[in-house]
Amino acid sequence: MKHTKMAGLCARVALLMPLAACLQGATVTFGNLVAGATSYGFDGDGDTIADVVFSTTDPLGFNTSGPGPFQLYVYQAGLEGTSLLNPDLRVDFLHGATGSIQFGFAVNSQAPGANVFAGFQLFDAGNNLLGSATVLGARFPIPPIQSTFAEGQLSLMFSGRAAYGLFNFSSSSPTGRFFLDNFTGTFGSTESVPEPASGGLLLGGLAALYWGGQRRANRRRAAAVRCHPSTTNGTITMAGRIFPVRATSTKDTPKSNVAGRRRIGRL
Numbered sequence: 475m476k477h478t479k480m481a482g483l484c485a486r487v488a489l490l491m492p493l494a495a496c497l498q499g500a501t502v503t504f505g506n507l508v509a510g511a512t513s514y515g516f517d518g519d520g521d522t523i524a525d526v527v528f529s530t531t532d533p534l535g536f537n538t539s540g541p542g543p544f545q546l547y548v549y550q551a552g553l554e555g556t557s558l559l560n561p562d563l564r565v566d567f568l569h570g571a572t573g574s575i576q577f578g579f580a581v582n583s584q585a586p587g588a589n590v591f592a593g594f595q596l597f598d599a600g601n602n603l604l605g606s607a608t609v610l611g612a613r614f615p616i617p618p619i620q621s622t623f624a625e626g627q628l629s630l631m632f633s634g635r636a637a638y639g640l641f642n643f644s645s646s647s648p649t650g651r652f653f654l655d656n657f658t659g660t661f662g663s664t665e666s667v668p669e670p671a672s673g674g675l676l677l678g679g680l681a682a683l684y685w686g687g688q689r690r691a692n693r694r695r696a697a698a699v700r701c702h703p704s705t706t707n708g709t710i711t712m713a714g715r716i717f718p719v720r721a722t723s724t725k726d727t728p729k730s731n732v733a734g735r736r737r738i739g740r741l
């Protein structure tokens with residue numbers, strides 16, 4: 475029986491372990507971006523040191539006005555900047571990034587085309603290219619309308635540890651602007667607890683729950699053993715305390731048993 479319960483717990487741990495790993499990613503939403511700033515820092519672990527830093531060479535800096543509410547992949551307010559440069563934006567990872575990067579983007583073009591896109595390149599600390607991707611912007615159905623501006627979602631899986639990334643956005647508008655939002659990845663410092671420790675804590679917590687339950691069950695069994703009726707003097711003894719037996723009719727028996735169980739439960 476115990477083995478069966480432990481097997482059940484192990485199965486639950488196995489189900490929860492991937493969840494713990496997933497929690498180590500982070501999504502940057504630029505909610506506190508300051509208009510006019512030329513850089514934006516994301517502090518994933520709360521130690522006041524930015525772990526992911528976005529920067530532009532545009533002296534006018536970023537904007538926060540955004541493309542409006544009718545977009546699928548970009549929400550007010552993301553990070554807005556000029557798309558007239560190449561690169562338009564750079565991101566640096568203080569602790570490196572691993573696995574994959576994903577983000578939503580839009581540009582101020584209403585008509586999709588070959589010159590409406592987002593391009594992204596990732597490099598390691600030795601300036602070696604780890605991966606790159608380009609996604610054309612499109613307008614998606616958002617019933618009863620569709621995206622106001624061409625947009626898309628770029629996903630890039632890669633091996634190694636990325637040190638920085640370069641963005642190049644393109645818009646068909648002469649006042650080219652891009653919007654970036656929901657920049658998602660694993661940035662090293664986003665884990666407040668390292669992965670193995672997370673698993674250990676999870677196992678420890680489940681084990682404590684299991685053994686706590688066993689102790690409570692043992693106490694209840696011990697109390698039940700101490701609970702034995704005296705048939706000669708009309709009393710019942712529970713855990714050393716004596717209670718009078720009021721009635722012996724079959725009608726009262728279930729209620730008395732319930733009361734007895736409630737008392738045992740409070741011991």
Ligand SMILES: [Ca+2]
Pocket residue numbers: 517518519520521522523524525663
């Ligand atoms: Ca930090």
Ligand SMILES: [Ca+2]
Pocket residue numbers: 556557558559560561562642643644
């Ligand atoms: Ca550009």
